[in-house]
Amino acid sequence: MSSPDLTNITKFLDECHGVFGSSQFQRLVLSKYRGDEAQLNRITLRPVELKGQRLISCLYQYQTNHVTKNITTDDAMALCQPWLRDDFQNAHLVSDEWEVQLSVTKKGKVLFNKYRNKSAAMKPAASTQGNKVSHNRAKKRYVEQSRPYLNALGITDKQGEIIPSMSRKWKQINKFIEVLSRAIDNTGLAKRQEVHIADFGSGKAYLTFAVHDYFMDKLHVPTQVTGVELRQGLVDLCNQTAQKLNLTGIKFEQGDVQHFKAQGINIMIALHACDVATDYALHMGIRTGAEIIMCSPCCHKQIRPQMKSPQTLAPLLQHGIHMGQEAEMVTDGLRALLLEAHGYDTQVFEFISLEHTSKNKMILAQKRKQPRDNTAILQQIADIKAFYGIKEQCLETLLAQ
Numbered sequence: 001m002s003s004p005d006l007t008n009i010t011k012f013l014d015e016c017h018g019v020f021g022s023s024q025f026q027r028l029v030l031s032k033y034r035g036d037e038a039q040l041n042r043i044t045l046r047p048v049e050l051k052g053q054r055l056i057s058c059l060y061q062y063q064t065n066h067v068t069k070n071i072t073t074d075d076a077m078a079l080c081q082p083w084l085r086d087d088f089q090n091a092h093l094v095s096d097e098w099e100v101q102l103s104v105t106k107k108g109k110v111l112f113n114k115y116r117n118k119s120a121a122m123k124p125a126a127s128t129q130g131n132k133v134s135h136n137r138a139k140k141r142y143v144e145q146s147r148p149y150l151n152a153l154g155i156t157d158k159q160g161e162i163i164p165s166m167s168r169k170w171k172q173i174n175k176f177i178e179v180l181s182r183a184i185d186n187t188g189l190a191k192r193q194e195v196h197i198a199d200f201g202s203g204k205a206y207l208t209f210a211v212h213d214y215f216m217d218k219l220h221v222p223t224q225v226t227g228v229e230l231r232q233g234l235v236d237l238c239n240q241t242a243q244k245l246n247l248t249g250i251k252f253e254q255g256d257v258q259h260f261k262a263q264g265i266n267i268m269i270a271l272h273a274c275d276v277a278t279d280y281a282l283h284m285g286i287r288t289g290a291e292i293i294m295c296s297p298c299c300h301k302q303i304r305p306q307m308k309s310p311q312t313l314a315p316l317l318q319h320g321i322h323m324g325q326e327a328e329m330v331t332d333g334l335r336a337l338l339l340e341a342h343g344y345d346t347q348v349f350e351f352i353s354l355e356h357t358s359k360n361k362m363i364l365a366q367k368r369k370q371p372r373d374n375t376a377i378l379q380q381i382a383d384i385k386a387f388y389g390i391k392e393q394c395l396e397t398l399l400a401q
């Protein structure tokens, strides 16, 4: 094999040199490996801060496992030279402002391409409220249709097209990743060495696979995802799917969220876990200090039988449907306040519009860097309970234990 033209490789190395030590550096992905190391697919370099020292984390992705090594920027530069010259046919450098691509064609030509970072230009505004998303942004897809898990889960067909009957699920997955991605940006989780995620009531695990793929493939952060599900059949099915896709860092366990013990979770997800299962999941998220808690509550049963209509509201709440809506609002409002009282910034908003599913409310909580004085919030909770005559709310009881 003739030696490659070094001009563009040198240009690319200069780009790496310019960003490796800067706060603009996001990642360098080296792919299409042609070296001697068995089973190596690609290497991803990302900035990492360890004990106040800025280092570069190298994630070696092998066919069946991943290995991480943290090195200095100088060492990374030294390694990049042989990697780019001899070992990888593709390199993609991403900084906040630029993307630089180096690729070797079949004929051995080395191509260099530098362009503005498109996702930085498209970065959405701060609002995370689903109904405030602009038209253009709503059309932006956060998940690539070609991702293999979509086909394995029956969202796409063999040609990679969305199966029409799954289009609602497809929209839900995209919206979920959109909301999550902004929370990840806010909490700095993309810069962690490893992230732990629990999905309670994972069901068929569309969202569990989506979040795993987002971290591993888009953010290149090693991630351990655990789906917890009551139904053994679904647990087996999802583990088989993960195996078929050769995925590492994702597993499914049979269990009831009410008895599940978890530690060190960074992201707690509970979408459509019924009734107080949501409270148990929220409790676990708070207790383990999760940076992000995302839940979409359903089947609100605990509060309604306890609620007494305050006199002024009685003419409104005499209608069963209104009482149900009020009970739902009070239940989720109390949950949001309890999260606020325990150190989270919390939003309650429409997850995806009603045309896609009736279960459309999301509670998103992001852990505050500094705790706040919660006296006033606890008083608000007590006042609301007294106003409606509520004796017990599951999350509050769990937090008091």
Ligand SMILES: C[S@@+](CC[C@H](N)C(=O)[O-])C[C@H]1O[C@@H](n2cnc3c(N)ncnc32)[C@H](O)[C@@H]1O
Pocket: 200, 201, 202, 203, 204, 205, 206, 207, 228, 229, 230, 231, 234, 255, 256, 257, 258, 270, 271, 272, 273, 274, 277
């Ligand atoms: C409506 S599905 C939602 C699945 C998935 N989270 C999603 O949004 O696509 C709810 C799932 O939660 C499971 N589930 C309900 N209560 C649970 C509990 N206490 N512990 C674990 N799983 C539970 C059910 O078996 C079901 O598969």
